[in-house]
């Protein structure tokens with residue numbers, strides 16, 4: 001298969017590219033480098049089954065027939081999407097539409113990277129796919145949350161009205177090598193701080209929770225979903241829930257660092273809790289994660305060490 005992957009130069013996109021190539025596919029990566037980097041794909045330069053086009057998917061595009069479309073282009077970290085608010089809304093709407101139009105034109109499958117942010121600051125816990133969410137439509141996170149919720153509606157509309165063979169994955173906090181240093185996300189911040197001997201910044205009192213999925217587990221779930229015929233959203237994430245303070249201690253343990261923990265203000269609308277119910281993924285995809293947070297942090301050590309040693 002010749003597979004199109006938007007957002008290929010990003011963190012998850014680069015790991016998905018590798019997995020798709022390893023499974024024998026050809027991959028056409030498209031990215032505008034707004035938050036990604038060619039460094040993530042450098043090691044694939046000599047791979048003849050990998051092609052790359054620098055392009056902003058908000059402008060229509062067609063680089064020839066493809067057999068499947070994965071749509072992963074979008075800023076994803078709160079720091080990135082706050083900086084790129086309008087761009088985030090555009091890629092979730094116009095960009096997703098352009099990618100869907102390609103799947104429609106070539107009559108091929110489509111998988112969209114959605115997010116646990118569709119649940120907002122959830123009042124139901126853990127979150128099942130049936131929960132409609134609790135989202136502030138005008139707060140600072142709305143540029144991302146509502147872009148992703150609009151994308152989900154658009155994907156379902158292309159399925160219902162045009163018969164496109166679509167899939168929606170709701171990704172929960174994913175981490176691992178190639179998370180961009182300085183993207184502001186919890187694991188990249190804490191690992192880099194710990195390895196530099198700097199204070200670990202915990203926002204709020206650190207009692208808010210997240211559930212962290214190692215990237216190889218995440219892309220395995222995504223690939224399985226691409227081969228299924230489920231059109232409604234599926235949660236793919238690790239169901240083990242951690243407070244942010246527990247996560248900071250896990251980082252100290254994995255790195256052997258003696259850094260101190262310091263407290264900083266909690267960003268506005270920061271969700272209090274997040275935990276995926278993955279019964280549906282277990283039942284329909286036979287998927288569950290294999291790598292717990294402590295093992296995943298150890299697997300990421302070399303990468304974050306190189307980030308920590310690089311000039312600021």
Ligand code: NAD
Pocket residue numbers: 006007008009010011012013030031032033034035036037055056057058071072073074075076077080091095113114115116170171172173174175180
């Ligand atoms: P990332 O920022 O590393 O990757 C996103 C990629 O999309 C980048 O390479 C960026 O340059 C590219 N991009 C952004 N706008 C574009 C545009 N207009 N045209 C072309 N390319 C564009 O983030 P990530 O963590 O790898 O996230 C990938 C996808 O998964 C995103 O859609 C994100 O919303 C979703 N997701 C990620 C997580 C997570 O924990 N990592 C959680 C939920 C959802």
Ligand code: UDP
Pocket residue numbers: 077078079173184185186187189190201202203204208210244266267270271
């Ligand atoms: N966070 C933190 N310190 C940091 C970065 C993030 O305490 O240096 C907290 C943040 O406030 C949130 C959680 O960690 O409660 C996860 O943040 P992240 O930006 O990784 O993603 P989110 O799940 O909020 O989209």
